[in-house]
Amino acid sequence: MRAAFTPIGEYGVVGNLETCALVAPDGSVEWLPFPALDSASVFASMLDLDRGGRFRIGPVGEFDAERQYLSRTNVLQTTFHTDSGTATVTDFMPIPDETPGTHRALYRRVACTEGSVDMRVEFAPRFDYGRLGARFERTEQGVRAVVEGDPEECETVTDDGPDGYVPLYLDCSTPLSTGERDTATTTLALERDETEWFVLRADDPESDDSADSADSADSSQPPQLPDPTAVLDATVEYWREWIHSCETADCIFDGPWHDVTVRSGLTLKLLTNHEAGSIAAAATTSLPEDIGGVRNWDYRFSWLRDSAFTVQALSNLGHVDEASAYFEWLLGLCQVDDPTEIQPVYGLHGETELDEQERDYLTGYRRSKPVRVGNDAAGQTQLDIYGQLVLAVAETARYGESVTPDDWTALCRIIEHVREVWTDPDAGIWEVRDGPKQFVHSKVMCWVALDRGIELAETFDRDAPLDDWRETRDEIREEVLDRGYSDELGSFTQTYDGDSLDATALLIPVLGFLPFDDERVEGTIEAIRERLEDDSGLVARYDGDDGLPGEEGAFVLCSFWLVDALVLSGRVDDARELFERLVEWTGPLGLLAEELDSESGRQLGNFPQAFSHIGLINSALYLGAAMGYDTPGPAPMGMRLENGSAH
Incomplete structure (x- = not known):
């Protein structure tokens, strides 16, 4: 077992549009919720070196890895x-309905290309976030891992299996020793051009093969696998066909950041659920924002807070189907009689019950406790989400989507609700846990809900009480300018009549609340650079107390917001310099966590983070447009301002 934790930014990630596996540089799979991203884990040594479980294939002795x-x-x-x-x-991992064989599988091919190498294989599944171990049974193809303990208490899998859970199979041609407790092992002595395959899979109760297997004399034997080389070829073909639109389109990403932007698009796709169209905020839970601290959250759910920017990123990469599926998912959330039922965050299939639990028996990443499963932010009041939903609809309409009468009825309910509640305090976009406040960003997003609602009504000739909407929109704007801006600081503040700053103020001109040449916008950008930006250009979310102990790193998305603000303010050279410094953090695999720490050089928080990659894509969009590259869609937000309102 490894003696130290892997740095967060050094993981690679693979997935099948249902779940993701994180792979360390030594060849160890250290995170895999199975069979879905929000299922309990079968490998979680990234959260507990001893108890979490892993699946390593790596050299016996010392090595260098690339x-x-x-x-x-x-x-x-x-x-x-x-x-x-x-x-x-x-x-x-094979893609559902796109590649041969069961999609509930992790394929691992080991190939010796020079000389000879001894490779150690350690298969140590731990079910239910490490709470339950495994015992092994031999099969004709390898080993079968089943829960050791009370399967009735196991949350890892469904109750479709013969014992209340679905067992795991590891198929391989080399016999595995099961003498070690909870671990199956072997050593491969590979010579040049020799190859071994290891396929980790679960029975799919809905597949014909599984049904045939269950009816056979020995139901412990899984169905035969297809040729793994054919599965690899089909998986490669799927991804290259998917990214094809960006590769060939006349788009801005043919510029200097093409490769890292394409990688961000591929990462965003990995976090997309192929059935629902939702997008997970990240692939992991409880990777800390503060090493050794308590800022550890479960991000395997879908947040509404950046839905419009997600639509913009997907559409401008040419992935219209994904943008449309995400749009439909968002519209489905709007179809409620009472807008108070709309949550800030949902499960990937629209689940509403995301009760937060703590797994006290796990040490946490580098002793960062607690490890959390679920997220209580689902029950918070966040007024900004209404503006995000209406803005997402308005943005999607720019790319050709229509607003049906039923959609419009739902949007009108949301906008009327905003008129009733916009004066209320809330938890804000950052989901503070020290009580509701009058957050300026929440008020601005309420303004956005009304502003884009008016725009949609006029664009699609829909009935709406436009005079009332304009009146409330003007009231919000007047109050934000009066109580959300500090003459003393020369900046918009985090809360009404406050003195703390918040990076969300960088969005005020992007959203069309004020033009970029307004002196209050210019002062806000300078104040944020002075107080929230560090020497390396990284931007913190806010300053001031948020009710939690400890500190956190710079928020990646906020750093990209600064890039956008600089571009749209005409400071393109400064924006490009900052963007290129941010891109350097992506490393050889092009992946970003939620936060960055310039002092330690570490990535922090859950990984990979969708919003970080959305920020990268959109900043490339703004920079490319400013540098003269053709854009594949309408001008991005902030580049179409007229009289202080987005058009």
């Missing part, structure tokens, strides 16, 4: 160089 994704795919390759030779482990 990693890359196969070009334009989410197929990960880790190449190990040892004194005796070189071997490469290729990791991927």
Whole structure:
């Protein structure tokens, strides 16, 4: 077992649009919720080195490792160089309905390319976030891992299996020793051009193969796998076909940041649920924003707070189907009689019950406790989400989507609700847990709900009480300018009549609340750069107390917001310099966590983070447009201002 935790930014990620696996540089799978992203984990050593469980394939002795994704795919390759030779482990997951064989599988190919290499295999599943161990049964193809303990208490899997859970199968041609407690092991002595395959899978109760297997004399034997090389080829083809639109479109990403932007698009796709169209905020839970602290949250759910920017990112990458599916998912959330039922965050299939629990028996990443499962932010009041929903509809309409009469009825209910509640305090976009406040960003987003509602009504000739909407919109604007702006600081503040700053104020001109040449906007940008930006250009979310102990790193998305603000203020050279510094954080695999710490050089928080990659894509969009590249869609937000309102 490893003695130290892997730095967060050094993980690679693979997935199948239902779940994701994180792979460390030593070839160890250290995180895999199974079979879905919001299921309990079967490997979680990233949260507890001893108890979490892992699946390692790596050299026996010392080695150097280099990693890359196969070009334009989410197929990960880790190449190990040892004194005796070189071997490469290729990791991927087949895509549902797109590749042969069961999609509930992790494929791992081990190939020796030079000399000879001894590779150690350690298969140590731990069910239910490490709470339950495993016992092993031999099969014709390898081993079968079943829960050791009370399966009735296991949350990892469904009750479709013969014992109340679905067992895992590890198929391989090399016999595994199961003598070690809870671990199956073997050592491969590979010579040049020799290859071994390891396929981790679960029975799919809905597949015909599984039904045939269940009816057979020995139901412990899983169905036969297809040729794994054919599965790899099909998976590679899927990813390259998916990214094809950005590769060939006349789009801004043919510029200097093409590769890192395409990688961000591929990462965003990995976090998309293929059935629902929702997008998870991240692939993990409880990776800390503060090492050793309590700022550890479960991000395997879908937040509404940046829905409009998600639509913009997907659409401008040419992924119209994904943008449309996400749009439909958002509209489904709007179809409620009472807008107070709309939550800030949902499960990936629209689940509303996300009760937050603590797994006290896990040590947490680098002793950062507690480990949390679920997220109580689902029950918070966040007024900004209404503006985000209406803004997302308005943005999607720019890319060709229509607003049906039923959609319009739902939007009108939301906008009328905003007229009733916009004066209320709330938890805000950052989900503070020290009580509701009068957050300026929440008020601005209420203004956005009315402003874009008016725009949609006029664009689609829909009936609406436009005079009332304009009156409330003007009231919000007047109050924000009166109580949300500090003459003393020369900046918009985080809360009414406050003295703390918040990076969300960078969005005020992007959203069309004020033009970029307004002196209050210019002062806000300078104040945020002075107080929230560090020497390396990284931007914190806010200053001031938020009710939690400890500190956090700079928020990646906020740093990209600063890039956007600089571009749209005409400071393109400054924006490009900052953007290129941010891109350097992505490393060889092009991945970003939620936060960055310039002092330690660490990435912090859950990983990879959708909003970080959305920020990267959209900043590339703004920069590219400012530098003269053609944009594949309408001008981005902030580049179409007229009289202080977005048009």
